[in-house]
Amino acid sequence: MVPFAGYSMPVQYPQGLMAEHLHTRASAGLFDVSHMGQLRLVGPDAAAAFETLMPVDVIDLPVGKQRYGLLLTDEGTIIDDLMFFNRGSDIFVIVNGACKAGDIAHIQARIGQRCEVIPMPERGLLALQGPQAAAALARLVPGVEKLVFMSGGAFDWEGADLFITRSGYTGEDGFEISVHESRAEALARALLAQPEVKPIGLGARNSLRLEAGLCLYGNDIDTTTTPPEAALNWALQKVRRTGGARAGGFPGADKVLAQIDQPQTLARKRVGLIAKERVPVREPAVLENMDGQAIGQVTSGLLSPTLNQPIALAYVQADYAQPGTELFAIVRGKPVPMTVAPTPFVPTRYYRG
Structure with a gap:
């Protein structure tokens, strides 16, 4: 157990990180992510108000659907995802979790006069992830198997109201389950009683998300990075980027849209890296080119349990961001050869129906 964001969090259970990681990839793993912040935005103007804080399409998101978003500073850098x-x-x-107090204060200050901003500290959050997650959860909550990736709905379990989305941060099929704190432990124990399910700690959560090429806030994105630098242009829908009444209008829009329109102006870019030698490369290792000049830095890195190869996310000078480019990570004073690689490192298996 370690302290994290005001909580005591499990890094690993007795099985250990490697076994937990591989179990999630093969079966189903249960994560307690109740440290995450949950909140509601209520009122007829809520969607339009929330859209002013992010470069994503909130207004046209259909009922019953989920989307990834980015809160931006007035300089166009990332407050949180x-x-x-x-x-x-x-x-x-x-x-x-580590950002929730600041995020809630930011949202309240910016749009609190246009909609109600209601934090939900009384709700726990459980993530059930892996190829057997649907089978295990459907025994307790029939009907969840009908959900597809990034959809969700309200369900009941033994009188407890659950809000379940088919999503997660492992690259696997899975679910996130919002449950009242008074029923969270009972639900977790009921899930762990299913033959497919084992408890998974923060260590494997990190290695799973890194194999999926997903950013960790505070490591791979923060208030020094913009969405284009972080290779997150895919998260910005066209309606917020080009022409039309809803293009721009979010914090830092001029800077972010200029970087999208003129990618050659980017000084650095987030990339994936795979090492050619079995030497774990961890943050904040410096990256050098063939001539020994520093050209970037690793922001997340570890030995991939699935691939049995060191993988990393890093920021490099833009002219070194092409897949196939060879670089060197400096580990304990020695260069480890690495190659720029597309992400995800391990193919995702989201259930799209």
Whole structure:
């Protein structure tokens, strides 16, 4: 157990990180992610108000669907990444644990006069991830198997109201389950009683998300990085980028849209790296070119349990960002050869129906 964001969090259970990681890839792993922040935005103007804070399409998100979003500073850098869901009656938002107090204050200050911003500290959050997650959860909550990736709905388990989305941060099929704190432990124990399910700690959560090529806030994105630098242009829908009444209008829009339109102006870019030698490369290792000049830095790195190869996310000077480019990570004073590689490192298996 370690302290994290005001919580005591499990890094690993007795099985250990490697076994937990491989179990999640093969079967189903249960993560307690109740440290994440949950909140509701309520009111007829909530979607339009929330859209002013992010470069993503909130207004046109259909009821019953979820989307990835980015809160930006006025300089166009990333305050936090988050998930939001259109429930019809409200917008349900999940933010990162270490950022939640600041995020909620930021949202309240910016749009609190246009909609109600209601934190939900009384809700726990469980993530069930892996190829057997649907079979295990459907025994307790029939009907969840009908959900597809980035959809969700309200369900009941033994009188407890659950809000379940088919999503997660491992690259696998899976679910995130919002449950009242008074029923969270009972639900977790009921899930762990299923033959496919084992408890998984923060260590494997990190290695799973890194194999999926997903950013960790505070490591791979923060208030020094913009979405284009972080290779997150895919998260910015066209309606917010080009022409039309809803293009721009978010914090830092001029800078972010200029970087999208003129990618050659980017000084650095986030890339994936795979090592050619079996030497783990961890943050904050410096990256050098063939001539020994520093050209970047690793932001997340470890030995991939699935690939049995060292993998990393890093920022490099833009002219070194092409897949196939060879670099060297400096580990304990020695150069480790690495190659720029596309992400995800391990193919994702989201259930799209």
